[in-house]
Amino acid sequence: MDDFSEEIEDIDLIEEDEVEAEAIPGELYEHFRVIVDKGQALIRVDKYLFERIVNASRNRIQQAADAGCVMANGRPVKSNYRVKPFDIITVMMDRPRYENEIVPEDIPINIVYEDQDLMVVNKPAGMVVHPGHGNYHGTLVNAIAWHLKDNPEYDANDPQVGLVHRIDKDTSGLLLVAKTSDAKTNLGLQFFNKTTKRKYNALVWGTVEENEGRIEGNIARNPKDRMQMAFFTDPNIGKHAVTHYHVLERIGYVTLVECVLETGRTHQIRVHMKHIGHVLFNDARYGGHDILKGTHFSKYKQFVNNCFDICPRQALHAMTLGFVHPRTGEEMLFQSELPEDMTLLLDKWRGYISNRELE
Template sequence: MDEESLDILDDSLDDIEPVGEKPTELYEHFRVVVDKGQASIRVDKYLADKFANISRNRIQLAADAGMLRANEKPVKSSYKVKGGDILTIMMDRPRYDHDIKPENIALDIVYEDTDVIVVNKPAGMVVHPGCGNYSGTMVNAIAWHLKDNPKYDPNDPSVGLVHRIDKDTSGLLVVAKTPEAKTDLGWQFFNKTTKRKYIALVWGIIDEDEGTIEGNIGRNPKDRMQMAVLSDPTQGKYAVTHFHVLERLGYITKVECVLETGRTHQIRVHMKHIGHVLFNDARYGGDQILKGTNFSKYKQFVENCFRICPRQALHAMTLGFTHPRTKKEMFFTAPLPEDISNLIDKWRNYISNREK
C-alpha cells in the first residue's frame, strides 16, 4: 500500500477502549458490541476477523488466562457469540512486527520531562511505521531523540505514542517515555478528560455560530479508502465533535473543533457529513471548488490557494492533559503553521477586495 493510503489505517490509539478497573499491569484493552444480526460463531474467530492485528492464538491465550469475557463473564475461546454480546479482552502488549530504527529527523519539541514529550508534528510526516513505510516517521525520529535513554525501547509498545493524527494534519501529539505514563495517559484519552482543539478551514459558510456533530464513524461501504458517518447506529464507532465558528471568509469558514472522541479522520468525516468538507482535503473531495463563482479569476484564485496549502487545512492546535506523575494540569498550544496562516490571509484579502 502506498504512503498516501497509510493514514486511512492509522487509527487513533484511543480507539482502543480500556475496560474494567484501572489496570495495575500493562495490557492491550479491547471492547466490542456484537451486531444484532451476527451469526453464531466461535468468539476467537469472531475477534480475529474483527481485529486484523490480533492473532487467533493470542485470543485463545487470553481466554485461557481468564482475560476474555462476554457480558462481564469469563468465557472459553469456543464460546459462540450472539447478537448484543459485549465482548472484552485483555492481552499482553506484543512487540512490533518490524524493528523501529532511530533516524536523525528534526523534531519540534514543545515540552519534555522524564515522563512525556509533547511534539508539534509538521504536515506530511507519517506518525507511525506501517504498510511498507518503515522509515522517515515521527516514531523513527523519537527513537533517535531518545537513543541514549536506556529505559526507552522504541520497539516496546508499552511506551511511545499515546494517540495519532493523520499524515497531512499538523499539530500536537504526546509521547510517553515510560510504561506508567502511557497507561495513565491512555486512560485519560479513553475517559475523554484530555483537551484537544483543532483549527480547520472548511468549504462553505456555516450559518450557526456553534454546534455538535454526532454520528458513528466506520469504513465507507462505497469507498474503502474513506471513512463515513454510518446510518446504522449498531455499526462504526461512536464519535462526537463540537465546533465553533471563528471567522467567515466568503466561501470558506474558519472553525475550532473540539474532540470528545478520537476516531479515524473524525473531523474530516464529521464536517463533510454536515456539508462542509475541509479545504483541500483530497480524500473527501475538498480539493475541488465546492463553493463560489464560475469566473475564471476566482478559479485561478482558488487554485493558488490549493498551492499555498497543499493538504487538508487542519491543525491540532491545543492539547491538555493531567501529567501522569505529578498530576498537574498541563496545556500546550502550537501556533498555526505557515501554510494555513498564509491561506487565511489570502482569503481575507480576497474578501476585503471584493467588498470594495
C-alpha cells in the same frame, strides 16, 4: 480486546492502515533466535544478547529474562545463565513480532515540552506518524526513537511506551508521547475517560451558518471506499463519535472553525464536517480539493488553485492539547501556533474577499 484497548487503538489513527497480527492469549512469539558459535567462550546471556540485538538495552534484556522470555534450548533462563557453544538462544514475547521494527533515524522534531515521563511534539504536515504500508522510514516514531536512543528505559518497539494518540499524515499539530509504561497507562486512561482537552482549527468549504454546534454519529470504514471513513446513524455500525465546533471566522466561501473532540475516531473531524456539508479545504480524500463553493469565473478558479498550492493538504491543525501530568497531577495545557501554510492560506482568502468588497 477490551473497550479500553479498543478506544486507545482507535484514537486519531493515521491514514495508512496498520495491519498487525493479534496476540493469542497464552501464546508466545519468537522475536529473536541465534545458534551460538562452536568457539563461543562462556558469557552471561544478558551480555551476549545485548551485543547482538540492535536497539535493546541490557536492562530491558534483564527484565525480559526475569519475565521468563529469554530461553536457552527451549527453557527459560535468568540473566546470569552462561551461554555455551551450540546453545539455541531465543527471546519469546506474548505479542507477535512487528512486521517492521522501528529503527532510530536522525530526523529533526519540534519538541514543545519534555520531562522524565513524557514529551509533547509539534508534528509538521506531511510527516507520517508510524511506519506502515509504504512509509517504513522517516516517520515521527523513527525520529522519537533517535531522540530517546540513549534512554535505557525507552524501547521504540514496545507498545507499552510511545505515542499516546495519533493524527493523520497531512494534519499538523500537537502529539503526546509517553516515555514510560506507567505514563502511557495513565495518559491512555485520560483519553479513554475523555478528560483530555483537544482543540483543532480547520478551514472548511462554505459558510457555516450556526455559530456553534454538536455533531454526533458513528464512524466506520466506508464500504464503497476503504480508504475513507463514513458517517452512520445506525448505532450498530461503527463507533460512537462526537465533535463540537465553534465558528472563528467567516471568510467569503470558506469558514475557519474550532473543533473540540469528545471522542477520537479515525478521520473524525473530516468525516463529521463533511456530513454537515462543510468538507475541509483541500481534503483530497473527501472531495475538498475541488472548488465546492464560489463563482464560475476563471479568475476565481485560478485564485482557489493558488490557494491549493499554498496549502497542499487538508487545512487541519491540532492546536490545543491538555491533560493531567501522570506523576505530579499538574494540569498541563499546550498551544501551538497555526503553521505557515495555513496562515498564508487564511491571509490569501482575507485579501481576496477584501478586494471583492472594494470592487
